Every structure is written in C-alpha cells, then in structure tokens.
Amino acid sequence: MKLGEIPHKRHTQFRKPDGSLYSEELISTEGFSDVYSIVYHTYPPTRVLKIDKAYSVAPEIAIDKNIQHRSFLGFKVKPANDYLEARVPVLANNDVIISLAAPKEGMTNWFFKNSAADELIFVHKGNGVLKTVYGNLPFSKGDHLVIPRGTIYQVLFENHDNRLFIVESFSPIRYPKRYINKMGQLLEHSPYCERDIRTPSKLETHDEEGDFLVKIKRDGMIFPFHYASHPFDVIGWDGNHYPIAFSIYDFEPITGRIHQPPPVHQTFEGNNFVTCAFVPRKYDYHPLSIPTPYNHSNVDSDEVLYYVDGDFMSRKSVEQGQITLHPTGIPHGPHPGTVERSLGKEGTDEVAVMVDTFHPLKITKQALEIEDPGYFRSWTE
Numbered sequence: 001m002k003l004g005e006i007p008h009k010r011h012t013q014f015r016k017p018d019g020s021l022y023s024e025e026l027i028s029t030e031g032f033s034d035v036y037s038i039v040y041h042t043y044p045p046t047r048v049l050k051i052d053k054a055y056s057v058a059p060e061i062a063i064d065k066n067i068q069h070r071s072f073l074g075f076k077v078k079p080a081n082d083y084l085e086a087r088v089p090v091l092a093n094n095d096v097i098i099s100l101a102a103p104k105e106g107m108t109n110w111f112f113k114n115s116a117a118d119e120l121i122f123v124h125k126g127n128g129v130l131k132t133v134y135g136n137l138p139f140s141k142g143d144h145l146v147i148p149r150g151t152i153y154q155v156l157f158e159n160h161d162n163r164l165f166i167v168e169s170f171s172p173i174r175y176p177k178r179y180i181n182k183m184g185q186l187l188e189h190s191p192y193c194e195r196d197i198r199t200p201s202k203l204e205t206h207d208e209e210g211d212f213l214v215k216i217k218r219d220g221m222i223f224p225f226h227y228a229s230h231p232f233d234v235i236g237w238d239g240n241h242y243p244i245a246f247s248i249y250d251f252e253p254i255t256g257r258i259h260q261p262p263p264v265h266q267t268f269e270g271n272n273f274v275t276c277a278f279v280p281r282k283y284d285y286h287p288l289s290i291p292t293p294y295n296h297s298n299v300d301s302d303e304v305l306y307y308v309d310g311d312f313m314s315r316k317s318v319e320q321g322q323i324t325l326h327p328t329g330i331p332h333g334p335h336p337g338t339v340e341r342s343l344g345k346e347g348t349d350e351v352a353v354m355v356d357t358f359h360p361l362k363i364t365k366q367a368l369e370i371e372d373p374g375y376f377r378s379w380t381e
Ligand SMILES: [Fe+2]
Pocket: 296, 303, 326, 332
C-alpha cells in the first residue's frame, strides 16, 4: 500500500513547502522482523505533553475453569455513550479477549490505540468511518475491521444504534496460512481474495498543534497520553501494516454434496485461534444429505458462535447477538427435531461469526449477567 506523498528513497530528506523536514516514523512489528509501514508526519510523533492516571479495563473473571455449554444474550448489553466504556468483555484467555459493545458515540475529540492487541471488530449494526494515520476506511453492517496493534484510531458512527462483536488478539491477525501462496497472495480456492479486502483510501492531513488525547491500552490498562500534535498529521506512507475491512457478505461459501467441515468457513487466524464466517448458502446436494451439522466433540478447542442474522438450522431458538460457547471435548450438536426439519431444505440465510480458541476461555462477571443459565440442558428439553 502507498498513500499520499512519500520521498523517492526511505530515510532521506523529505521537506515541507516551507523547507522544514517532515518527520519519518517506522511502525514495525516483531521488532524489525515482520510487517511494517513508514509514515511521514508533519510533526514528530514523540511530543508527549502529559500522561494522566492509568486505569484498569482488564476483564474481571468470574469462572476461571469452565467446561459447561453456555449461552449469552448479547443484545442485553446496554448501549453506552463512550466508545471504550461501551466494551463489555465476555470471554477471555491468554490469546484473546472477546467483547461486546453498543457504543452510541464514536470518538470526536480523542483517539484510541491498542498497543497490546490486534483488533477484529465485527460490525453487527452501524455505519461509519474508521480513521487512522493510514487514512479513512468507511464501514457498514457486516464488516470485519482488522486494526493492527499500535494503530492510533478513531471510529465515527453515523447514528447511535451500533452493535459490535470484538476480538482482541495478542498475536497478529492473519489471513489463513493455507490460503496464501508462497508470494503472499490469496490463492484461487480461497473463499475471498484481495479484491474483497478494502483498505484506507482517503488520507486527511491534520496540520494541527495543541493537546490531543490518545488513550493507549496495554496490559489491561488505559494510559491517557496527551500529545502536542494531531495524530493524523500524515502527508504520506507506504508499507504493509495498516487496517483493512472485509465484509462478511463478500465471503464466498464453499459448499458440497455432503456437509462441509467448519474450516471451509475460516476467515482469519491468530496464535491459538481462528475466526470463521457463516453466510447464506445452498445446502448439500447429495439426495440423502443431512444439512444440519453432525454432533461433534471439538476436543482441542472452545467454540464461540455469535449469531448475526437469519434462521439457524441447528438451533431451536436463537436471537440476534446471542453467543454460544461449546467448550473443549464436550459434544454438542443439533437441537432435538432440527435434523428432521432440515431434510430437503435447499439453503440457509444464516449469518454468524465463529471464534475457535485452542485454549480454554474464562467467563467474565459481565457475561454471567447476560447468561441464559439453562442452556446446557437445552438438548434434553
Ligand atoms: Fe459446533
């Protein structure tokens, strides 16, 4: 990617119209050993004015060791004005924090930077713009916004009715390795390709000095930093470290004559987890096929499903925003009656996002407040 103006050679003099130098910043990952971008600021990005008192936003764990099927009603999470205070952590382990949020407002006069985690924000409801040093990225319902750690950003919403499903990953969020060729391109049999990936397009250069609040998250804490210049004072950049948007509605489902296994739904991966997208699709076309999934024991993963839209074939009653958690090794499967009901059906309009973690998830205090406590018995009811 390249946007705006950059000098012919990196690490050389690059001057403003008034003759003074632009300020080069290398934003590099895994030390200097992985993806990076080089950004040219109007002012040095280092000018800290003050740092306010840090405060904790770490998930409060209520159940540390869980092996019970659970269900949480995500739309019971109350809307909140503030973009960060709206976040309600539901499930967490050392690899990810999974949160729900219904923010009424974006950020107009402050900025956020997650220094510890890449963020995958699934937009269930809402339209707006993600603003970063890399430019503007408009988003709407169904988008996955993937924001690499270390990116200062603002989210601006068009209205107050927004619902987000957020995965913070303490490792880079990547395209599935098996879909990438040796030159780094998405392979032809991948369910999405580069054309489906949207990147920042409009670079706004804010040549502004003053007092700019950037709330920086690390180690479960928010550190409020005040900087002397606008974080989006960038005249140009190039590199391979930048946010993207990918709509679930651009995911091309892989279908077959008989039931396809969950990996065909994969969208992204990080260390010790994967994400998947379930989208409207035709059912299996073997004359005796069973469209509902089989009972299964996911022996090595905790399985989190977030229901977005449509009628879920294997469930008796599912509502928008609901999360189910099927922990490692405990079989789960279609609810009574749903197998027979599915026979002969031609397709599904279901939309859902799945996160499979390879280490157990812990349940937060807030998750228990929105739990449907009888869910683990729902196969015998
Ligand atoms: Fe499952």
